[in-house]
Amino acid sequence: MAKRIRLGLVGIGKIARDQHLPALAADDRFELAATASRSPHQVDGVPGHGSIEEMIAAGHDLDAVPLCTPPQGRHQLAAAAIEAGLHVMMEKPPAATLSEVEDLARRAEAKGVVLYTSWHSRAAAGVEPAREWLAGKQVTGLRITWKEDIRRWHPGQEWILGPGGFGVFDPGINALSIATHILPQELFVTEAALRTPENRHAPIAASLKLRTGGADGSFELDFLQTGPQTWDIEVDTDGGTLKLHEGGSKLALPGEEPRAAENREYPNLYAHFAELVAARRSDVDVRPLRLVADAMLVASHERAEAFTF
Amino acid sequence: MAKRIRLGLVGIGKIARDQHLPALAADDRFELAATASRSPHQVDGVPGHGSIEEMIAAGHDLDAVPLCTPPQGRHQLAAAAIEAGLHVMMEKPPAATLSEVEDLARRAEAKGVVLYTSWHSRAAAGVEPAREWLAGKQVTGLRITWKEDIRRWHPGQEWILGPGGFGVFDPGINALSIATHILPQELFVTEAALRTPENRHAPIAASLKLRTGGADGSFELDFLQTGPQTWDIEVDTDGGTLKLHEGGSKLALPGEEPRAAENREYPNLYAHFAELVAARRSDVDVRPLRLVADAMLVASHERAEAFTF
Numbered sequence: 262m263a264k265r266i267r268l269g270l271v272g273i274g275k276i277a278r279d280q281h282l283p284a285l286a287a288d289d290r291f292e293l294a295a296t297a298s299r300s301p302h303q304v305d306g307v308p309g310h311g312s313i314e315e316m317i318a319a320g321h322d323l324d325a326v327p328l329c330t331p332p333q334g335r336h337q338l339a340a341a342a343i344e345a346g347l348h349v350m351m352e353k354p355p356a357a358t359l360s361e362v363e364d365l366a367r368r369a370e371a372k373g374v375v376l377y378t379s380w381h382s383r384a385a386a387g388v389e390p391a392r393e394w395l396a397g398k399q400v401t402g403l404r405i406t407w408k409e410d411i412r413r414w415h416p417g418q419e420w421i422l423g424p425g426g427f428g429v430f431d432p433g434i435n436a437l438s439i440a441t442h443i444l445p446q447e448l449f450v451t452e453a454a455l456r457t458p459e460n461r462h463a464p465i466a467a468s469l470k471l472r473t474g475g476a477d478g479s480f481e482l483d484f485l486q487t488g489p490q491t492w493d494i495e496v497d498t499d500g501g502t503l504k505l506h507e508g509g510s511k512l513a514l515p516g517e518e519p520r521a522a523e524n525r526e527y528p529n530l531y532a533h534f535a536e537l538v539a540a541r542r543s544d545v546d547v548r549p550l551r552l553v554a555d556a557m558l559v560a561s562h563e564r565a566e567a568f569t570f
Numbered sequence: 571m572a573k574r575i576r577l578g579l580v581g582i583g584k585i586a587r588d589q590h591l592p593a594l595a596a597d598d599r600f601e602l603a604a605t606a607s608r609s610p611h612q613v614d615g616v617p618g619h620g621s622i623e624e625m626i627a628a629g630h631d632l633d634a635v636p637l638c639t640p641p642q643g644r645h646q647l648a649a650a651a652i653e654a655g656l657h658v659m660m661e662k663p664p665a666a667t668l669s670e671v672e673d674l675a676r677r678a679e680a681k682g683v684v685l686y687t688s689w690h691s692r693a694a695a696g697v698e699p700a701r702e703w704l705a706g707k708q709v710t711g712l713r714i715t716w717k718e719d720i721r722r723w724h725p726g727q728e729w730i731l732g733p734g735g736f737g738v739f740d741p742g743i744n745a746l747s748i749a750t751h752i753l754p755q756e757l758f759v760t761e762a763a764l765r766t767p768e769n770r771h772a773p774i775a776a777s778l779k780l781r782t783g784g785a786d787g788s789f790e791l792d793f794l795q796t797g798p799q800t801w802d803i804e805v806d807t808d809g810g811t812l813k814l815h816e817g818g819s820k821l822a823l824p825g826e827e828p829r830a831a832e833n834r835e836y837p838n839l840y841a842h843f844a845e846l847v848a849a850r851r852s853d854v855d856v857r858p859l860r861l862v863a864d865a866m867l868v869a870s871h872e873r874a875e876a877f878t879f
Contacts, residue, residue, distance in 0.1 A: 457871065
């Protein structure tokens with residue numbers, strides 16, 4: 262067996278504990294050699310450090326760094342890792358701004374290390390089959406509906422409605438990561454009506470008009486959806502309508518029984534990262550973040566009533 | 571002499587009449603062979619059409635198309651021109667969204683035609699000398715001040731404060747086009763406080779924090795500046811402070827007399843376009859637009875009082 266990839270994981274918050282650590286524990290291509298976190302969190306039996314600089318300086322013979330911190334500040338962390346010759350895997354969205362991502366891509370290429378901007382929803386079970394089915398088809402319509410309850414999924418996370426917090430686009434960018442991956446033609450935002458609570462800076466609901474391959478589409482986002490939660494993408498084509506439900510995990514093709522499969526998003530991400538590292542190949546795709554930025558560029562703004570968690 | 575480049579100019583508004591037509595009249599590398607405009611405007615002695623499709627179909631043996639329409643809708647116009655095998659020069663900002671520009675770059679490359687996303691302020695007299703002076707220097711500070719009177723420069727242009735109108739970033743993107751061109755390191759937006767009139771969708775003033783090569787910077791924008799107008803970029807370096815005033819036309823270097831030169835922005839743009847066409851080389855730079863989008867991504871929002879022209 263090849264030498265294991267020695268990881269220094271940065272940021273031990275909810276996403277690291279819920280997803281990254283279990284995925285890593287089950288994948289023998291990786292070895293968690295160290296962690297860094299500004300919080301007092303540590304992983305049992307793994308050396309912990311208070312900063313990425315300290316972790317790098319401690320000499321754990323690291324190969325790669327998954328970044329599980331919030332997007333603000335990730336540019337600096339990734340730049341430090343790249344400078345130290347380490348491969349980098351980034352949670353979504355990869356950074357706070359597009360210019361930061363482009364800069365990291367340049368730095369990684371110059372240094373000869375792998376940069377992987379991961380989009381976990383793309384690793385959901387229905388996504389690759391959806392992409393294969395859509396290849397070569399003519400898209401005639403597109404409806405994306407992404408409605409979830411902020412209080413249930415982001416309890417008390419004030420930053421998400423603050424500057425740079427993306428608001429309802431924090432989940433919505435997952436839909437865009439799937440759509441840009443499965444659609445056979447480029448996706449554009451042509452209009453965006455954003456609703457922002459009068460006491461917040463990021464939108465809590467949005468209604469976008471999309472365009473792809475000559476067809477119109479819609480993208481409805483709501484962060485105040487109680488009851489049933491909706492993460493649906495429906496694509497009309499010359500071969501019928503494809504339906505991708507439950508965030509990409511459940512696929513229904515015309516004339517076929519719906520398929521659902523076990524959620525293996527993060528194991529899939531790490532499997533892909535292992536392949537990228539073996540091949541010394543980067544995988545940087547800014548399109549989901551670019552579409553959010555595009556929505557901001559063309560946005561009309563409405564005020565919504567004040568929001569408190 | 572080489573064959574003249576036969577142009578079909580699209581969009582006969584203020585910028586075409588004030589800048590493009592005089593620059594073209596003085597440049598014998600170009601020949602204005604046709605125009606297209608949805609408005610009744612025409613150019614004396616030049617065949618006019620109501621749409622780009624009609625102009626292309628009329629068979630004027632065109633080589634290239636300058637697009638002088640507003641950015642919304644330019645993607646479709648440029649795509650039509652590229653599809654017809656014509657080179658394209660675009661006014662700033664090149665399109666309404668980043669995804670549209672990326673798409674056009676791909677289409678132009680696939681079709682083997684030249685795409686030029688022009689940034690007229692980069693052609694101001696002080697810009698190239700500023701770039702040369704800054705090359706290799708360590709930047710230690712950056713101050714950009716862009717304050718002008720919307721009522722004076724954009725009288726009655728309601729769209730500029732509407733969705734996709736960019737607001738104060740319509741002039742502000744000129745500063746970013748200069749800054750990205752002259753600075754020796756990448757430029758980032760880290761914070762952006764936007765002030766939007768309660769009856770409008772685009773900001774009328776903004777205060778940004780910037781970062782380049784480890785140095786902090788500021789970018790102050792105001793669209794309500796009466797009296798003296800300010801378009802200044804000051805860059806502190808290890809070799810002293812560079813001052814670029816009057817929108818890039820006036821350069822002051824440490825220990826030297828300020829230099830000012832005749833405004834030849836548009837003649838310079840067309841000279842560059844002629845070179846690009848001769849070399850079959852595209853010049854696509856999205857950075858100024860990307861930085862505006864980045865500002866929108868990290869923005870905090872304040873309401874300003876209602877604005878009427």
